[in-house]
Amino acid sequence: xxxxxxxxxxxxxxxxxxxxxxxxxxxxxxxxxxxxxxxxxxxxxxxxxxxxxxxxxxxxxxxxxxxxxxxxxxxxxxxxxxxxxxxxxxxxxxxxxxxxxxxxxxxxxxxxxxxxxxxxxxxxxxxxxxxxxxxxxxxxxxxxxxxxxxxxxxxxxxxxxxxxxxxxxxxxxxxxxxxxxxxxxxxxxxxxxxxxxxxxxxxxxxxxxxxxxxxxxxxxxxxxxxxxxxxxxxxxxxxxxxxxxxxxxxxxxxxxxxxxxxxxxxxxxxxxxxxxxxxxxxxxxxxxxxxxxxxxxxxxxxxxxxxxxxxxxxxxxxxxxxxxxxxxxxxxxxxxxxxxxxxxxxxx
Amino acid sequence: xxxxxxxxxxxxxxxxxxxxxxxxxxxxxxxxxxxxxxxxxxxxxxxxxxxxxxxxxxxxxxxxxxxxxxxxxxxxxxxxxxxxxxxxxxxxxxxxxxxxxxxxxxxxxxxxxxxxxxxxxxxxxxxxxxxxxxxxxxxxxxxxxxxxxxxxxxxxxxxxxxxxxxxxxxxxxxxxxxxxxxxxxxxxxxxxxxxxxxxxxxxxxxxxxxxxxx
Numbered sequence: 001x002x003x004x005x006x007x008x009x010x011x012x013x014x015x016x017x018x019x020x021x022x023x024x025x026x027x028x029x030x031x032x033x034x035x036x037x038x039x040x041x042x043x044x045x046x047x048x049x050x051x052x053x054x055x056x057x058x059x060x061x062x063x064x065x066x067x068x069x070x071x072x073x074x075x076x077x078x079x080x081x082x083x084x085x086x087x088x089x090x091x092x093x094x095x096x097x098x099x100x101x102x103x104x105x106x107x108x109x110x111x112x113x114x115x116x117x118x119x120x121x122x123x124x125x126x127x128x129x130x131x132x133x134x135x136x137x138x139x140x141x142x143x144x145x146x147x148x149x150x151x152x153x154x155x156x157x158x159x160x161x162x163x164x165x166x167x168x169x170x171x172x173x174x175x176x177x178x179x180x181x182x183x184x185x186x187x188x189x190x191x192x193x194x195x196x197x198x199x200x201x202x203x204x205x206x207x208x209x210x211x212x213x214x215x216x217x218x219x220x221x222x223x224x225x226x227x228x229x230x231x232x233x234x235x236x237x238x239x240x241x242x243x244x245x246x247x248x249x250x251x252x253x254x255x256x257x258x259x260x261x262x263x264x265x266x267x268x269x270x271x272x273x274x275x276x277x278x279x280x281x282x283x284x285x286x287x288x289x290x291x292x293x294x295x296x297x298x299x300x301x302x303x304x305x306x307x308x309x310x311x312x313x314x315x316x317x318x319x320x321x322x323x324x325x326x327x328x329x330x331x332x333x334x335x336x337x338x339x340x341x342x343x344x345x346x347x348x
Numbered sequence: 349x350x351x352x353x354x355x356x357x358x359x360x361x362x363x364x365x366x367x368x369x370x371x372x373x374x375x376x377x378x379x380x381x382x383x384x385x386x387x388x389x390x391x392x393x394x395x396x397x398x399x400x401x402x403x404x405x406x407x408x409x410x411x412x413x414x415x416x417x418x419x420x421x422x423x424x425x426x427x428x429x430x431x432x433x434x435x436x437x438x439x440x441x442x443x444x445x446x447x448x449x450x451x452x453x454x455x456x457x458x459x460x461x462x463x464x465x466x467x468x469x470x471x472x473x474x475x476x477x478x479x480x481x482x483x484x485x486x487x488x489x490x491x492x493x494x495x496x497x498x499x500x501x502x503x504x505x506x507x508x509x510x511x512x513x514x515x516x517x518x519x520x521x522x523x524x525x526x527x528x529x530x531x532x533x534x535x536x537x538x539x540x541x542x543x544x545x546x547x548x549x550x551x552x553x554x555x556x557x558x559x560x561x562x
Contacts, residue, residue, distance in 0.1 A: 008547050169448030172489035207394075207431050208443075208488050210501045246394060249430030251486050265387035265421070267428040324491065333492055 010035050087320045088177060088184075088296040089336045097215055100222045103183040109228055111302035112190050116236045121151060121195040124302065131301050131308075132318030137163060137291030140317070146288060149278035150196040153286040160193045160201035160240075161263070161282065161289040164212065165247050167254040173322040174292040176334050178205065178212035181296060182219035186229065186242065188295030191302060193240045196288050201240065204259050206247040217244050256289045293322060312338035374399055375410045384415040389425055392417070393432060401437035401481075430485070437481035438474045440519070443498040447487030453494040454508070459484060461509035462497075465516070480516075 006024075011017045012035060020031060086092050095102045103109075115124055129144035150158060162185065166174040178185065185203070193201060205213050220242055223229040231239045250268045252258045258268040260282050281287025297319065301308075313319050317339045324334055378395045382388050392411055396403055403426055412419055426432040444450075444459040462468075462482050466475040474481040480499075490496040493505025499519045507515065 006547070166489065167486065169451075169487045170491045171487070172491055175489035206489075208485060208498070245391070247429075248390060248394060248432065249485065250428065262390065263387075265389040265391075265425070267424050 086336055087300045088293055088322055089181070089334075090184075090300060092180075097180050097182060098218050098222070100183065100219075100226060107299075107303060108183055109187055109234075109299075111299035112187050112194075112228070113234055114302055115191050115194055116234050116238055119302075121197075124191065124195045125151065127302060127305070128298070132313070133294065133297065133301065134317060135291055136293035136297070136321065138168070143290065143294060146278060146290070147192065147196055149276070150198070150286050150288045153279065155286050157200075157285045158196060158198040159282045159285055159287040160189055160196070160198040161256075161259070161277075161287055162189055162201070162203040162295055163254065163256065163259060163289055163291050164203055164205040164209070164216075165254040165259060166206065166209075166292070167251045171324050173324050173334060175209050175212055177292050177296050177322070178209065179215055182216045183223070184296050184299055185216070185292055186219055186223055188298035189242065190229065190233065190240055191298050192288060192290065192295065194238050196286075198288060199239050199241065201242045202245050202263055202282075203242060204245050204247060204253070204263060207249050208247075213244055213246055220244070259289070260287065314339060372407065372410050375407045376414070379411065379414050386416045386418070386421065388415070389417045389421050390429075393422070393426055397432055401439075401441075402433040402435055433481075436474075436478075438478045440480050440500050441498075442480050442482040443485040443488070444482065445486075445488045445490075445494070445496045445498070446484045447491065449491035450487075450494040450496055455484075455495045457509060458495045458497065458507045458512075461512050465512045 006022070008020045008023050008031065009017055010020075010031065018035065020027075023031070091106050095106060100108075119127075125144050125147050128147065129142075133143040134140040135143055135146070164174055164178055166172070189201060189203075193199070203216055205216065220229060227233060227235065229240055229242060233240060245263050247253055247262065250258070250262070252270060253262045253268040255270050256277055257273065258270040260277065261271075262268040263282060277287040277289050279286060281289070319339060320336050321339050322334055322336045375396070378392060378399075382391050382395065392415070393403060396407055396411075400407070408419075408422055411417055411422065426434070442462060444455060444462065446455045446459070450458075459482070463470075466480055466482070468475050468482060473483060485498070488496050488498055488503065490503055490505055493503070495507045496503060496505045497507055497515070498504075499515075502519060502522065504515050504519075
């Protein structure tokens with residue numbers, strides 16, 4: 001709900017949660033004190049006196065902090081939140097983006113473990129196929145076909161790439177996913193790499209997304225330290241080394257062949273296809289390139305199995321999609337909803 | 349052997365305004381960190397861009413001396429990608445978004461307002477004090493905050509001509525300290541959890557000021 005930023009949620013020990021929108025720094029103390037009472041008596045007195053002095057000595061008229069309260073029963077909030085289904089944005093609002101322990105505590109890397117220890121690559125591709133996942137970058141190419149093409153190539157060296165060069169004007173879904181769920185993207189990439197046989201990969205992230213670059217780099221470091229990336233992942237034979245390549249301000253580098261040229265250190269000029277990246281990509285080796293959101297939904301699909309993802313959506317477009325609402329509208333932000341033939345009017 | 353680097357590099361318009369003595373140790377360090385193969389050209393140029401604010405000619409020549417990167421490659425790559433500058437920039441970079449959402453909400457007017465306020469002539473992009481350089485960029489990904497700008501790594505949203513002085517003042521002020529409130533002040537015993545305060549910290553929220561709220 002980006003139209004209410006900055007957004008704060010207070011969750012008490014008993015599970016009750018209170019939300020506030022359009023918060024300003026000076027209201028921070030009032031919000032904290034509304035929910036958490038200071039313990040030592042001296043501190044209580046201190047807080048009371050300083051609040052009194054604030055009221056007397058400052059010109060600011062004191063408005064109750066409750067004006068910021070966001071009630072989920074408010075019409076516009078309910079409409080925004082209710083119809084969303086969180087797959088790529090699972091645990092939205094609950095986990096710290098770069099806290100690996102929190103991610104692990106919320107089923108993090110369980111899907112990767114399942115793929116490495118239980119399923120064989122063909123079973124993984126079959127599951128992706130049954131779920132009907134199509135590329136979330138916009139072209140909508142069936143993901144299982146791309147993965148199969150790279151997997152069936154007999155070359156020894158293969159690469160995996162994440163296309164984080166979101167250039168579509170008005171689109172910021174991938175930015176949100178990279179900043180908020182970096183581990184989920186890495187897990188999705190690891191699953192894909194294991195399936196197709198890649199041992200090295202790159203996340204190409206736009207220069208205009210510095211926070212995303214920082215968080216993904218931090219996430220990669222932490223994963224390496226815990227044996228979730230690098231050599232012998234989860235103590236298996238599977239190794240994968242990922243690194244971030246920052247874009248340099250060229251819109252065309254969102255196109256996969258231009259993107260690969262950029263990673264190779266050349267001018268980002270697109271080339272004709274065939275040959276497709278699955279056949280000859282980075283440095284002429286078979287390369288799997290998928291969009292950020294495509295990788296983000298893979299762990300959920302593996303964990304929830306079979307047909308759950310494809311239980312929503314249209315005949316040809318299954319599952320959920322994150323949409324960005326921006327421009328001349330009342331309430332901007334990001335929503336993740338099932339792909340249904342619904343008019344844009346309904347999304348307000 | 350390749351053509352004389354000087355002949356090719358003169359095509360790159362990189363007049364040095366700051367005439368400090370050459371310090372090539374940074375270039376040497378970057379190269380030893382990133383590598384010397386030809387494909388590392390983008391990463392090396394990006395590191396130079398970040399450090400100097402532009403691509404100084406002498407540093408580029410040093411790169412050619414120490415790596416497999418050719419002058420042709422440097423000219424080709426640095427002229428293709430918008431991020432690279434060949435003229436010195438001010439201390440801070442103002443990027444005004446002119447993506448579709450910002451465009452319809454008046455991004456061009458915001459750009460003009462900044463140029464007017466900073467007295468930057470039409471043919472230039474940096475103010476006289478060399479504090480700010482302004483440029484237009486494609487989408488920053490903060491479209492619901494249109495018109496949006498980015499000064500260095502800080503995003504500001506809902507801009508208008510009138511807000512220019514406030515935004516610049518706020519940015520320069522922000523270069524100072526960040527205040528943090530500690531749990532000790534509430535008398536929390538170690539290991540005890542009263543609850544959790546969750547503050548959204550993605551780029552759009554930070555642009556709205558959530559970092560200060562945190």
